[in-house]
Amino acid sequence: MALLYRYQSDRLNLDHVSEIKEVRSYNQFIKRYKTDNIGIGFGQPNEEGCIFPIEVSKMSYQWSGDLGTTDSFNTLLNIPQGIIDATRQNIVRIAIISIVEGDSFINDNWNTFKALHHDMEQRQLPCKSVIIVSGNLKLNEEYSAWCESTGVYPMLEVQGGIEWDAKLAYKQDSLVIDTVLRDWSSIALINSLNRAPKEHRNKHVLWLEEKNFIKGNLISGLGHHVDVLNPIEHSLGNVCNRDIYENSLLSVVTESHFNEPGLFITEKTFRCIAIGHPCIVLGQPGILDYFDSIGINLRFPGLNTAYDSVQDPTVRFNMFHDTIQHWIHMERTERYKLLKRWQSILKKNAHVYSKINFKHQITENILKSTEEYFLTKT
Numbered sequence: 001m002a003l004l005y006r007y008q009s010d011r012l013n014l015d016h017v018s019e020i021k022e023v024r025s026y027n028q029f030i031k032r033y034k035t036d037n038i039g040i041g042f043g044q045p046n047e048e049g050c051i052f053p054i055e056v057s058k059m060s061y062q063w064s065g066d067l068g069t070t071d072s073f074n075t076l077l078n079i080p081q082g083i084i085d086a087t088r089q090n091i092v093r094i095a096i097i098s099i100v101e102g103d104s105f106i107n108d109n110w111n112t113f114k115a116l117h118h119d120m121e122q123r124q125l126p127c128k129s130v131i132i133v134s135g136n137l138k139l140n141e142e143y144s145a146w147c148e149s150t151g152v153y154p155m156l157e158v159q160g161g162i163e164w165d166a167k168l169a170y171k172q173d174s175l176v177i178d179t180v181l182r183d184w185s186s187i188a189l190i191n192s193l194n195r196a197p198k199e200h201r202n203k204h205v206l207w208l209e210e211k212n213f214i215k216g217n218l219i220s221g222l223g224h225h226v227d228v229l230n231p232i233e234h235s236l237g238n239v240c241n242r243d244i245y246e247n248s249l250l251s252v253v254t255e256s257h258f259n260e261p262g263l264f265i266t267e268k269t270f271r272c273i274a275i276g277h278p279c280i281v282l283g284q285p286g287i288l289d290y291f292d293s294i295g296i297n298l299r300f301p302g303l304n305t306a307y308d309s310v311q312d313p314t315v316r317f318n319m320f321h322d323t324i325q326h327w328i329h330m331e332r333t334e335r336y337k338l339l340k341r342w343q344s345i346l347k348k349n350a351h352v353y354s355k356i357n358f359k360h361q362i363t364e365n366i367l368k369s370t371e372e373y374f375l376t377k378t
Contacts, residue, residue, distance in 0.1 A: 012029060014078050020055065029053075029055060033053070033359060033360075037367060045091050049370075051093050051095050052092050056075060059103045060103055060110075061103075063096075075096055076094075076116065084125070087125055088124060095133065099163040100135060104261040104262050106146065113156070116130065127155050128373055130156055130157070131156070132157070134160055136160060136263065137262070137290060138262045143158045159365055159369070177342070183246070185336075189249050190328070191248035192254065193244070195221060197221070198256070202221070205222045218244055240275060242275065249339065252279070252280055254283075256268070257283060260284065265283070276347060278300055285316065288305055296353060297349060298349075301338065301342070302334075303338075304326065307320045
């Protein structure tokens, strides 16, 4: 199997599209997705088993159709005709990797599934010759539901993938929980970092203000600052300010998505796991179920995490904040006992996470699926 680069050996596919060129460099792409089971090919493919990878970083409506704006483009219509011909001849399979964002493909103004189906038909691409890997881990469920509700045959293959795998950036000589247990009686009860404004984050910070939980805790958002003053000038996705975690007992994580369909998990949650800091996560329903499935336990005894399975966003929001209030009002000695109890959970979580390679999982899943795809063509 070969990852095919259509242009020069040091160029990304479709790098004439500025939005694609800006995702990551050719060398970064190869470092991220290259495995022992995959080779690199250049030029026009002439034998079965090639993958034509394209990585995008915008929301799906921005890369699945030219909407007449400067930040939108049509991925499938930008693919060179030679690659399209090879795909029709069952030599090539097209892989669109869209894991930087994890949006729903259907919103009030755009339907990415419909757009992709239309473009596949326009370019006469075979069924399942295009595979989409999305940061939305539940996109396959969304696609199946759309196909069933519309009576449309599924022309795409859809998979989920994790973008945030920055273990080296978070690498620590020891876990944060060890320091927290040493200094537990004199540090903040919670930290909650909410630099990028979102509706659920704003409501969360307002709730903290109403309950007088800002003072004495490490809170950012709506004018409160902890880590950096200007979120526009500082992108800290792969940076860990260890002091914040060492000086607080519990991370209150507000994920990027809350009301949106699907499941998208970012560095905000993975950072806590990597450094060994207990956390509760305000996000889309089913986050804890996902972590259960990969052997990471974020259901810390003593904290009610039943909110995670609640679909109604208002009820989920209120239950989550009941858990925060319970933690803050808890007896000091009870908090210490729980932290001691969580220490082994946190160490196991960090160990499990250190062994997972989300980047290679994406490549291997594409490979496996593509091998099966070409078997059906023989």
